[in-house]
Amino acid sequence: ERQVLCVANQKGGVGKTTTAVNLAAALALRGAEVVCIDLDPQGNASTGLGVEHPPGGPSVYDALIGGCPLQDVVVASAEIPGLACVPATLDLAGAEIELVAMPDREFRLRAAIEGFESSAHYVIIDCPPSLGLLTLNALCAAREVLIPIQCEYYALEGLGQLVSTIERVRAHLNPALDIGAIALTMFDGRTRLSEQVAQEVQSHFGPRVLSTAVPRSVRLAEAPSYGRPVLTYDPASRGSIAYVEVARELAARCARN
Amino acid sequence: ERQVLCVANQKGGVGKTTTAVNLAAALALRGAEVVCIDLDPQGNASTGLGVEHPPGGPSVYDALIGGCPLQDVVVASAEIPGLACVPATLDLAGAEIELVAMPDREFRLRAAIEGFESSAHYVIIDCPPSLGLLTLNALCAAREVLIPIQCEYYALEGLGQLVSTIERVRAHLNPALDIGAIALTMFDGRTRLSEQVAQEVQSHFGPRVLSTAVPRSVRLAEAPSYGRPVLTYDPASRGSIAYVEVARELAARCARN
Numbered sequence: 466e467r468q469v470l471c472v473a474n475q476k477g478g479v480g481k482t483t484t485a486v487n488l489a490a491a492l493a494l495r496g497a498e499v500v501c502i503d504l505d506p507q508g509n510a511s512t513g514l515g516v517e518h519p520p521g522g523p524s525v526y527d528a529l530i531g532g533c534p535l536q537d538v539v540v541a542s543a544e545i546p547g548l549a550c551v552p553a554t555l556d557l558a559g560a561e562i563e564l565v566a567m568p569d570r571e572f573r574l575r576a577a578i579e580g581f582e583s584s585a586h587y588v589i590i591d592c593p594p595s596l597g598l599l600t601l602n603a604l605c606a607a608r609e610v611l612i613p614i615q616c617e618y619y620a621l622e623g624l625g626q627l628v629s630t631i632e633r634v635r636a637h638l639n640p641a642l643d644i645g646a647i648a649l650t651m652f653d654g655r656t657r658l659s660e661q662v663a664q665e666v667q668s669h670f671g672p673r674v675l676s677t678a679v680p681r682s683v684r685l686a687e688a689p690s691y692g693r694p695v696l697t698y699d700p701a702s703r704g705s706i707a708y709v710e711v712a713r714e715l716a717a718r719c720a721r722n
Numbered sequence: 723e724r725q726v727l728c729v730a731n732q733k734g735g736v737g738k739t740t741t742a743v744n745l746a747a748a749l750a751l752r753g754a755e756v757v758c759i760d761l762d763p764q765g766n767a768s769t770g771l772g773v774e775h776p777p778g779g780p781s782v783y784d785a786l787i788g789g790c791p792l793q794d795v796v797v798a799s800a801e802i803p804g805l806a807c808v809p810a811t812l813d814l815a816g817a818e819i820e821l822v823a824m825p826d827r828e829f830r831l832r833a834a835i836e837g838f839e840s841s842a843h844y845v846i847i848d849c850p851p852s853l854g855l856l857t858l859n860a861l862c863a864a865r866e867v868l869i870p871i872q873c874e875y876y877a878l879e880g881l882g883q884l885v886s887t888i889e890r891v892r893a894h895l896n897p898a899l900d901i902g903a904i905a906l907t908m909f910d911g912r913t914r915l916s917e918q919v920a921q922e923v924q925s926h927f928g929p930r931v932l933s934t935a936v937p938r939s940v941r942l943a944e945a946p947s948y949g950r951p952v953l954t955y956d957p958a959s960r961g962s963i964a965y966v967e968v969a970r971e972l973a974a975r976c977a978r979n
């Protein structure tokens with residue numbers, strides 16, 4: 466059965482895109498078929514996977530607003546077999562206003578994924594840093610939410626709002642939705658701050674927190690400038706090894722559910 | 723004359739809040755009277771300035787939606803004389819939907835600041851990571867935009883969209899608006915990536931880029947957990963010294979304009 470996972474957190478810069486891109490790559494390298502859907506108008510996930518996304522070009526906007534089938538806009542990775550991406554373009558910036566007027570405004574992405582002719586095992590959706598209609602579409606289309614949490618203080622503040630939004634979506638729009646896992650990101654073992662935040666998150670979310678924390682590693686920040694996931698850019702780096710572990714743990718959890 | 727500055731960039735986690743909080747503190751410590759307005763429902767700037775902001779409590783939401791005067795919701799800093807904050811609460815999360823229905827939806831904040839009975843020399847607005855109606859309100863209320871740019875690759879991607887949004891606002895909604903300055907943040911001199919991004923930004927924006935780049939410094943990330951700007955939490959840290967410099971440079975630019 467196809468697993469639809471959405472990577473969400475309205476706090477900015479916590480590693481949503483880095484997690485979506487590298488998790489998708491790691492699952493594909495383990496032999497799964499994976500499609501990453503970029504739902505952020507900035508198109509960072511498209512860039513991170515090396516997929517061109519000029520404004521006006523084919524993108525998730527055509528599926529979300531224009532009703533065009535996802536198989537017509539998906540682009541295979543040039544590097545990793547089994548990996549593909551539905552890119553985002555700047556056209557998506559206006560989508561939230563256009564969606565407001567549609568009767569099925571929260572379910573457009575879900576309908577597109579249900580009609581998606583693809584043998585993908587995983588669909589991973591990268592969300593923008595907000596809880597607007599784009600993220601709501603992802604929460605309505607997914608069975609699980611993966612929440613990246615940066616190991617810094619400000620990142621703790623928005624968690625209550627995120628959890629209550631997920632609960633509201635489960636109660637009124639998508640009863641299958643659940644918090645699948647929490648990934649600690651940018652963990653810096655040299656600082657007390659990272660340790661404190663990690664402990665706080667673990668005491669709150671318990672077993673949902675993945676046992677692998679992704680360390681802060683500059684190779685992760687460099688890889689996008691080459692349009693490659695860190696898994697192919699520098700497979701021996703700590704960042705890459707961490708995402709291989711995260712993928713292994715997540716695949717095991719999905720198999721159990 | 724009162725300078726209204728908005729700190730904006732739709733890319734998440736680039737240091738908007740850290741810049742708004744520490745710039746406000748640094749300007750106040752130089753003797754100016756400063757009010758920081760938190761326009762992000764997560765309330766990070768309120769936390770960073772040590773101001774309580776429980777849901778339902780007095781906040782910028784009351785001024786933006788309820789039309790209540792800003793002087794009724796502003797809170798003086800307990801630590802730094804001359805510094806005050808208009809806090810944000812979770813109530814702000816629903817504001818964008820409520821604003822859509824109002825005829826003067828882009829100008830609510832501008833009207834509130836124009837009616838603000840205060841002797842403040844500077845009003846600094848911290849924006850959420852999006853280009854929705856909250857950020858549009860800030861762009862319509864401000865004379866200058868301060869754009870923090872993290873020295874990493876993904877942060878370059880959204881700049882075109884941000885600049886064209888500012889130009890559209892200047893053309894149709896606020897002719898006085900201009901890009902006041904660009905602040906490079908989280909600069910890590912040990913990595914090639916930081917250097918490359920900094921050069922790219924300088925070649926694009928030229929003299930608008932402040933000569934002080936804010937270094938990556940864990941003290942900046944620790945300070946919010948004590949509810950204090952880094953300027954009082956650890957005045958000798960590199961992060962604090964950098965924001966003192968940023969404030970000096972910005973004050974000189976404001977004086978010249």
Ligand SMILES: Nc1ncnc2c1ncn2[C@@H]1O[C@H](COP(=O)(O)OP(=O)(O)OP(=O)(O)O)[C@@H](O)[C@H]1O
Pocket residue numbers: 476477478479480481482483484505509592593594650651652679680681682683685686687689704732733734735851874875876877
């Ligand atoms: N573990 C890490 N170590 C070092 N840098 C990282 C790590 N994870 C992400 N980064 C870098 O930090 C920045 C923020 O990460 P990213 O863009 O993935 O976050 P995001 O949550 O998707 O941001 P946004 O809220 O804008 O969508 C990027 O420049 C990225 O390259």
Ligand SMILES: Nc1ncnc2c1ncn2[C@@H]1O[C@H](COP(=O)(O)OP(=O)(O)OP(=O)(O)O)[C@@H](O)[C@H]1O
Pocket residue numbers: 475476477478594617618619620733734735736737738739740741762766849850851907908909936937938939940942943944946961
């Ligand atoms: N120069 C710096 N050195 C180290 N850490 C920093 C620096 N500037 C900001 N930070 C930390 O990086 C994280 C992101 O910064 P901040 O929250 O200020 O960005 P933002 O643009 O306001 O994010 P958002 O898009 O969510 O509003 C925070 O945890 C902050 O403490």
Ligand SMILES: [Mg+2]
Pocket residue numbers: 481482483505509592593
């Ligand atoms: Mg992202």
Ligand SMILES: [Mg+2]
Pocket residue numbers: 738739740762766848849850
């Ligand atoms: Mg912020």
